[in-house]
Amino acid sequence: xxxxxxxxxxxxxxxxxxxxxxxxxxxxxxxxxxxxxxxxxxxxxxxxxxxxxxxxxxxxxxxxxxxxxxxxxxxxxxxxxxxxxxxxxxxxxxxxxxxxxxxxxxxxxxxxxxxxxxxxxxxxxxxxxxxxxxxxxxxxxxxxxxxxxxxxxxxxxxxxxxxxxxxxxxxxxxxxxxxxxxxxxxxxxxxxxxxxxxxxxxxxxxxxxxxxxxxxxxxxxxxxxxxxxxxxxxxxxxxxxxxxxxxxxxxxxxxxxxxxxxxxxxxxxxxxxxxxxxxxxxxxxxxxxxxxxxxxxxxxxxxxxxxxxxxxxxxxxxxxxxxxxxxxxxxxxxxxxxxxxxxxxxxxxxxxxxxxxxxxxxxxxxxxxxxxxxxxxxxxxxxxxxxxxxxxxxxxx
Amino acid sequence: xxxxxxxxxxxxxxxxxxxxxxxxxxxxxxxxxxxxxxxxxxxxxxxxxxxxxxxxxxxxxxxxxxxxxxxxxxxxxxxxxxxxxxxxxxxxxxxxxxxxxxxxxxxxxxxxxxxxxxxxxxxxxxxxxxxxxxxxxxxxxxxxxxxxxxxxxxxxxxxxxxxxxxxxxxxxxxxxxxxxxxxxxxxxxxxxxxxxxxxxxxxxxxxxxxxxxxxxxxxxxxxxxxxxxxxxxxxxxxxxxxxxxxxxxxxxxxxxxxxxxxxxxxxxxxxxxxxxxxxxxxxxxxxxxxxxxxxxxxxxxxxxxxxxxxxxxxxxxxxxxxxxxxxxx
Numbered sequence: 001x002x003x004x005x006x007x008x009x010x011x012x013x014x015x016x017x018x019x020x021x022x023x024x025x026x027x028x029x030x031x032x033x034x035x036x037x038x039x040x041x042x043x044x045x046x047x048x049x050x051x052x053x054x055x056x057x058x059x060x061x062x063x064x065x066x067x068x069x070x071x072x073x074x075x076x077x078x079x080x081x082x083x084x085x086x087x088x089x090x091x092x093x094x095x096x097x098x099x100x101x102x103x104x105x106x107x108x109x110x111x112x113x114x115x116x117x118x119x120x121x122x123x124x125x126x127x128x129x130x131x132x133x134x135x136x137x138x139x140x141x142x143x144x145x146x147x148x149x150x151x152x153x154x155x156x157x158x159x160x161x162x163x164x165x166x167x168x169x170x171x172x173x174x175x176x177x178x179x180x181x182x183x184x185x186x187x188x189x190x191x192x193x194x195x196x197x198x199x200x201x202x203x204x205x206x207x208x209x210x211x212x213x214x215x216x217x218x219x220x221x222x223x224x225x226x227x228x229x230x231x232x233x234x235x236x237x238x239x240x241x242x243x244x245x246x247x248x249x250x251x252x253x254x255x256x257x258x259x260x261x262x263x264x265x266x267x268x269x270x271x272x273x274x275x276x277x278x279x280x281x282x283x284x285x286x287x288x289x290x291x292x293x294x295x296x297x298x299x300x301x302x303x304x305x306x307x308x309x310x311x312x313x314x315x316x317x318x319x320x321x322x323x324x325x326x327x328x329x330x331x332x333x334x335x336x337x338x339x340x341x342x343x344x345x346x347x348x349x350x351x352x353x354x355x356x357x358x359x360x361x362x363x364x365x366x367x368x369x370x371x372x373x374x375x376x377x378x379x380x381x382x383x384x385x386x387x388x389x390x391x392x393x394x395x396x397x
Numbered sequence: 398x399x400x401x402x403x404x405x406x407x408x409x410x411x412x413x414x415x416x417x418x419x420x421x422x423x424x425x426x427x428x429x430x431x432x433x434x435x436x437x438x439x440x441x442x443x444x445x446x447x448x449x450x451x452x453x454x455x456x457x458x459x460x461x462x463x464x465x466x467x468x469x470x471x472x473x474x475x476x477x478x479x480x481x482x483x484x485x486x487x488x489x490x491x492x493x494x495x496x497x498x499x500x501x502x503x504x505x506x507x508x509x510x511x512x513x514x515x516x517x518x519x520x521x522x523x524x525x526x527x528x529x530x531x532x533x534x535x536x537x538x539x540x541x542x543x544x545x546x547x548x549x550x551x552x553x554x555x556x557x558x559x560x561x562x563x564x565x566x567x568x569x570x571x572x573x574x575x576x577x578x579x580x581x582x583x584x585x586x587x588x589x590x591x592x593x594x595x596x597x598x599x600x601x602x603x604x605x606x607x608x609x610x611x612x613x614x615x616x617x618x619x620x621x622x623x624x625x626x627x628x629x630x631x632x633x634x635x636x637x638x639x640x641x642x643x644x645x646x647x648x649x650x651x652x653x654x655x656x657x658x659x660x661x662x663x664x665x666x667x668x669x670x671x672x673x674x675x676x677x678x679x680x681x682x683x684x685x686x687x688x689x690x691x692x693x694x695x696x697x698x699x700x701x702x703x704x705x706x707x708x709x710x711x712x713x714x715x716x717x718x719x720x721x722x723x724x725x726x
Contacts, residue, residue: 037691039687039691039692040687040691040692040693040694040695041652044692048692074688074691075687075688075691076687076691076692076694078652078687079647079650079652080547080549080645080646080647081645081647082549082641082643082644082645082647083445083637083641083643083645083647083648084445084647086641086642086643087441087442087445087641090441090566090567090568091438091439091441091442093566094437094438094441094566094567095438095439107547107548108547108548108549108643108645108647111548111549111551111643112549112641112643112645115642116566119566120566131548133548133551174539175538175546175547176541176546176547176548177547179541179546
């Protein structure tokens with residue numbers, strides 16, 4: 001210990017850069033949770049939202065899980081880099097001595113850290129990272145977010161069975177999540193008897209949608225399924241579709257929740273009316289638990305609304321708390337993951353549980369339609385599909 | 398540059414003097430062993446510092462010595478990383494041969510690219526390296542069947558070194574392995590720059606037009622050093638793959654190309670150890686600063702960069718060397 005401080009002092013002065021370094025005392029009545037997320041870089045906002053969800057849960061519970069004080073150790077990956085995530089996980093285990101590893105806004109981060117969780121036998125809670133395969137990478141992983149196939153496969157079936165659509169055209173962003181969304185929606189859609197009349201992929205960054213939309217118009221489908229990243233793209237595609245008359249009710253528009261997040265709805269305006277989306281969390285859903293969550297979140301975050309990352313973090317903390325209570329505060333990885341299996345609770349998003357076999361979340365998929373409520377556009381829940389499992393687990397092998 | 402000697406005997410003596418090991422160098426390598434004893438919980442960080450240092454060294458060879466400015470060198474780092482990962486997926490997880498194959502592959506691509514590189518200078522060079530880097534990254538993204546796309550390559554399995562030393566959780570093997578490879582890289586780089594070949598590279602950097610005039614085939618020299626540099630960057634990438642058993646698109650990213658240039662500018666270009674020192678400062682600062690504030694740590698790196706560039710034009714090593722009153726530590 002002394003040597004380390006001395007060496008560090010020497011190193012720091014030699015480099016001409018001073019760093020503060022303090023070891024925190026280890027106490028048995030605290031639980032150390034290491035958070036690995038992309039706090040900086042282009043994905044920083046998702047990490048902020050997740051952190052706010054975690055902080056809100058802690059604030060509501062006196063900063064304690066299972067009666068023990070929580071110490072959060074935050075580590076920044078800066079982006080989708082599994083090598084950095086793996087190193088950070090190793091450091092969290094060997095240097096900081098954490099009991100639980102959590103966070104993971106991006107899939108590569110979770111995949112990088114998974115090996116460490118296995119080697120060190122640490123409970124690992126994935127609070128976003130939505131690629132199906134993540135939970136299969138380590139027997140110590142449980143996930144509290146969603147998988148893209150989970151919400152889209154069920155949605156594809158719903159579109160035929162209840163949405164009354166027989167043929168659809170798909171347009172997705174040309175990257176991993178986009179392809180996952182396209183394949184799972186198309187799978188559900190075809191299994192229920194629908195036909196996909198065309199599939200297209202647009203660039204992830206700064207696409208010009210006019211050519212893509214023109215191709216959709218030429219194909220003249222009954223419905224269009226869209227998956228694009230949130231931010232500036234939803235309004236852009238909304239506008240492009242409206243310009244060519246491809247709007248509901250003439251042409252049905254389907255998508256995953258990002259398409260109609262509140263910010264997107266604001267800039268899309270009336271062209272958004274009638275868009276049907278699928279998601280695991282609907283902020284506007286009228287439910288006492290959800291209303292309280294949304295209100296508390298807005299109060300704590302300068303009126304910013306919670307999103308899927310916030311709810312992932314919030315429920316992740318709940319899972320850690322509940323699992324620890326079940327083990328009577330024992331932080332042993334094997335015991336915690338056993339405790340987490342089959343755990344069920346009521347979340348602001350609806351009833352959820354952890355699948356005992358895949359350690360992935362089972363939850364209600366909400367089908368929402370954009371409608372005008374009190375002069376404001378909102379996602380109104382029009383249907384729900386309860387207890388949806390990820391359809392890919394086991395199927396990939 | 399005190400290259401005033403003209404007679405061959407003096408030139409040879411000058412080269413020999415330059416390639417002598419200085420006491421600072423010996424001290425540096427001894428200090429590199431310290432983490433094993435005093436900071437065992439920092440070994441995984443130390444291994445990634447060593448990898449970044451090797452990468453920075455490879456860029457220093459072309460940027461610092463030959464004057465080839467680049468914003469796309471992560472291309473070779475990433476090619477090496479993916480190559481090493483794909484070899485293990487094909488069923489050959491032996492690390493040492495994997496390292497060599499990955500390095501050779503990156504060098505081969507570097508050699509092909511060098512035909513374009515030597516034809517342009519300055520801003521055009523910057524644009525071409527940047528463009529090639531971005532193209533490679535996008536190519537890897539679209540070849541999902543091979544690279545795993547945004548999720549990264551899955552199923553990388555590296556065998557223990559010599560069949561004995563497994564890559565452990567603490568990072569003992571990883572750091573020892575990375576350090577040895579870095580040392581070999583420095584030996585090679587020392588030999589290269591302290592030779593007539595190295596001098597002719599500096600000649601290209603200082604005055605391109607005079608080199609053909611004195612009969613030096615500068616294009617061939619530039620191609621050679623670019624190929625070597627690409628191979629070294631590939632080895633660094635392969636090291637990262639092997640020590641972390643992960644590969645992602647991030648290895649090819651523009652961010653990595655830019656970071657390595659930041660490291661070089663911090664440490665000082667054209668000094669071999671400048672890139673290494675820059676890598677140490679950058680990675681350690683990143684680690685410590687992001688612990689203090691995970692959101693805004695890059696701010697401090699920016700401040701550091703501005704201060705170094707304004708106060709010490711030769712980088713931190715250049716500044717230190719001036720303090721010691723001796724050129725090139």
